[in-house]
Amino acid sequence: MGEENAQKKVGKRKKVKLTVVSMYHYVRLIARSCTFLYLLVYYIIFRVNGGMEIEEVIESHPGMLIFIWAFFIVEMILRFFPSRFESPGCQKQFARNYVKTGETKIEIQDNNAVMLAALIWVAFNGVFGALYMKEILDDGIMILLCSFYSVCDMICILFFCPFQSWLLKNKCCCTCRIYNWDYAMMFTPLFFVAKAYTWSLLVVSVALLARWEITFFRFPERFSETTNAYLRCQNCTEKLCTHKKQLSSLWKQIAEYTQERIKRLKL
Numbered sequence: 001m002g003e004e005n006a007q008k009k010v011g012k013r014k015k016v017k018l019t020v021v022s023m024y025h026y027v028r029l030i031a032r033s034c035t036f037l038y039l040l041v042y043y044i045i046f047r048v049n050g051g052m053e054i055e056e057v058i059e060s061h062p063g064m065l066i067f068i069w070a071f072f073i074v075e076m077i078l079r080f081f082p083s084r085f086e087s088p089g090c091q092k093q094f095a096r097n098y099v100k101t102g103e104t105k106i107e108i109q110d111n112n113a114v115m116l117a118a119l120i121w122v123a124f125n126g127v128f129g130a131l132y133m134k135e136i137l138d139d140g141i142m143i144l145l146c147s148f149y150s151v152c153d154m155i156c157i158l159f160f161c162p163f164q165s166w167l168l169k170n171k172c173c174c175t176c177r178i179y180n181w182d183y184a185m186m187f188t189p190l191f192f193v194a195k196a197y198t199w200s201l202l203v204v205s206v207a208l209l210a211r212w213e214i215t216f217f218r219f220p221e222r223f224s225e226t227t228n229a230y231l232r233c234q235n236c237t238e239k240l241c242t243h244k245k246q247l248s249s250l251w252k253q254i255a256e257y258t259q260e261r262i263k264r265l266k267l
Contacts, residue, residue, distance in 0.1 A: 021238045022158075024085050028075075029154035035068060036147040043140050054140035055195065069197050072150075076183050076204045080211065087157070087238050089173035090180050092231055093215045098222045099229040106224040109168045109177045117167050117178060125188045132192045142189040143198070149186045158240065159247065172241045174231045177223065180212035 018026070042057045058065045079086070082094045091097050128145060131137045156163070157173060170176050183205035190198040221227040229235060 019239050025157055032150045036151050039147050054143050076208055079208055089176050092222050097230045101229045103226045106220050107226045108224050113167050114177050117163055139193045142193050145189045153182050175225050184209040
């Protein structure tokens with residue numbers, strides 16, 4: 001009976017309804033994952049067979065280089081402007097998305113936690129930078145690391161974010177204090193790869209971060225759920241929290257079913 005109940009629970013899970021914004025996130029996850037796997041395969045081939053390094057492979061295919069570069073440049077440039085296809089988490093900076101609640105008390109995550117997140121990220125990447133300066137790591141690894149970060153960025157949005165859970169404690173991406181830090185964090189390793197196409201990505205990402213921080217210090221009321229109704233659950237156009245809860249529930253149901261199977265096998 002226990003096994004049958006567990007099977008029924010798994011079967012009763014509700015169908016996940018994805019919003020347009022959520023679908024856009026999944027498309028980006030697939031595209032970034034494919035790019036990372038492509039680069040990883042070439043790096044392994046280079047190490048095993050002594051072929052071309054990643055940057056040589058990219059530069060030997062101008063069409064591919066332009067496509068990957070443009071893919072991220074366009075994404076970042078679009079972040080400078082309001083868009084209905086982007087998450088409310090990064091759109092709250094714009095004046096048109098500020099919906100007054102009548103409240104005057106601005107509540108935002110502890111700034112100490114924000115600084116701690118920045119210090120951890122800089123220190124973490126500083127280790128890779130030091131290894132690169134010692135010539136233990138090469139340009140290929142730094143580009144691979146950057147591509148890996150791009151995949152992790154989408155995983156943080158769709159499934160689990162350590163910054164949210166362990167440091168900032170924000171309820172969801174909509175209220176995330178550092179949402180628009182993502183590209184600057186993603187392209188941090190490119191600081192050590194002295195190429196025009198790598199540094200241009202880094203420069204635009206830092207400009208995006210600077211725009212975000214300047215807006216925050218000028219208009220903090222736009223970033224607080226208490227003063228901006230746009231960030232409240234009933235006005236959310238993303239609904240990723242519901243999706244995350246459904247995924248979490250599914251994993252719990254699978255774990256319960258597995259435990260029931262193990263118990264029955266031990267009898």
